[in-house]
Amino acid sequence: AQSVTQLDSQVPVFEEAPVELRCNYSSSVSVYLFWYVQYPNQGLQLLLKYLSGSTLVESINGFEAEFNKSQTSFHLRKPSVHISDTAEYFCAVSSYNNNDMRFGAGTRLTVKP
Amino acid sequence: ETGVTQSPTHLIKTRGQQVTLRCSSQSGHNTVSWYQQALGQGPQFIFQYYREEENGRGNFPPRFSGLQFPNYSSELNVNALELDDSALYLCASMGVNSYNEQFFGPGTRLTVL
Numbered sequence: 001a002q003s004v005t006q007l008d009s010q011v012p013v014f015e016e017a018p019v020e021l022r023c024n025y026s027s028s029v030s031v032y033l034f035w036y037v038q039y040p041n042q043g044l045q046l047l048l049k050y051l052s053g054s055t056l057v058e059s060i061n062g063f064e065a066e067f068n069k070s071q072t073s074f075h076l077r078k079p080s081v082h083i084s085d086t087a088e089y090f091c092a093v094s095s096y097n098n099n100d101m102r103f104g105a106g107t108r109l110t111v112k113p
Numbered sequence: 114e115t116g117v118t119q120s121p122t123h124l125i126k127t128r129g130q131q132v133t134l135r136c137s138s139q140s141g142h143n144t145v146s147w148y149q150q151a152l153g154q155g156p157q158f159i160f161q162y163y164r165e166e167e168n169g170r171g172n173f174p175p176r177f178s179g180l181q182f183p184n185y186s187s188e189l190n191v192n193a194l195e196l197d198d199s200a201l202y203l204c205a206s207m208g209v210n211s212y213n214e215q216f217f218g219p220g221t222r223l224t225v226l
Contacts, residue, residue, distance in 0.1 A: 004155075032213050043117075043203055043217040044156070051212045090155050094213040099169045100146070101205075101215060103155035 002027040002093045006104035014112050015083055021076040021107045023091030033074040034092040034101070035065055044090065050074060086111045115140050117218035119204050125224045126194050134189040134221045136204030144168070145187040146215060147179060148203040156203055162187055191223075199225045 007022040025031065032051050036044040048059040055067040065076045074091060091104045118137045126132050138145050144163045148156035158171035162181035176192040185206070191198055201222050205215035 006155075034214070036217075043219040044205075046214065046216070049212075049214060092155075099144075099161050099163075099213065100158040100171060101156075101213065102158070103148075105155045106153075 002031060002095055002102045004091050004093050004102055004104035006091055006107050008107050009105065010108045010110070012110045012112060013081055016080050018079050019077065019081050019085075019109065021089050021091075021109065023074045023076065023104060025072050025074065025091070025093045027072075027093060027095060029095045032094045032096070033065075033067060034094070035063070035074070035076050036090045036092060036103075038088040038090065038106075040087075047076075047089070081109070081111045083111050083113060085109060117204055117206050117216055119202075119218040119221050121221060122219070123222045123224075125226065127226050128194055128196060130194050131190065131192045132194060132223060134191075134202050134204075134223070136187045136189070136206075136218060138185045138187070138204075138206035139208075139216050142206035142208045142211075142216070143185050144207045145181055145185065146205045146207075147187070147189045148205065149173070149198075150201040150203055150220070151197075152200070159189070194225045196225050199223060 003026045005024045034049045035047040050067045058064045063078045088106045094101045120135045146161040147159040150156040160170040161168045165181045178190045180188045201220045203220045204218045207215045
C-alpha cells in the first residue's frame with residue numbers, strides 16, 4: 001500500500017516570499033501524485049497532478065511541483081505567495097491499479113502581510 | 114457541468130444513532146469514493162463504489178456501509194454512531210480513464226454528541 005508524509009504541519013510565510021511544501025511518498029509500484037488545496041469549511045480542490053511524462057507540473061495559479069522518483073518526493077513550490085494562498089494543502093498518492101487515494105496529514109500555509 | 118454535491122451540509126446526532134449522507138457525482142462520472150476527514154487530519158479512504166458495487170474499502174468497521182444508485186449517486190450510512198465518528202465526510206467522483214483523479218464535494222460536517 002502507498003503512504004504519504006508531509007514534512008511540515010504548518011508553514012508561515014510573508015506575502016511575496018517563496019514557499020516550498022514538502023511531500024514524500026512510499027510505494028512499491030508506480031503511482032500518480034496529486035496536490036489538493038482546502039480552504040476553510042470547503043472540500044478539496046485539485047491544484048496539480050503528476051501522471052507521467054515531464055517531472056515538473058504546473059498549476060494555473062503559479063504553483064509547481066516536481067516528481068523525484070529517486071527521492072520519492074513531490075514537493076510543491078511557489079516563487080511568490082499571496083494572502084489568498086492561505087489554506088490547507090494535501091499531498092496524495094494513488095497507484096495505477098488501486099482505487100483508493102492516500103493523503104498526507106496536510107500542511108497549513110499561512111501567508112502574512 | 115454540475116460538480117459533486119453533498120447533503121446535508123451539517124448534521125448533529127447523538128451516540129448510538131444512525132445517519133445517512135448523500136452524494137451526487139459529477140456529470141459523466143461513474144465512480145464514487147467516500148472519505149472521512151477528522152479535525153486537523155487528512156482524508157481517510159472509507160470505500161469506493163463503481164457501477165453500484167463496492168470496489169475497494171479502507172480500514173473502517175462494517176457499521177460504515179454504502180450504496181450507489183443507477184444514476185451513480187451514492188449514500189454513506191453509519192450505524193451505532195460513536196463520538197469519534199465526528200468528522201467532515203467527503204464524497205469524490207471520477208470518470209472513466211481519469212487516472213484516478215477525483216473531484217470532491219464540499220463535504221458534510223457530522224457532529225456526534
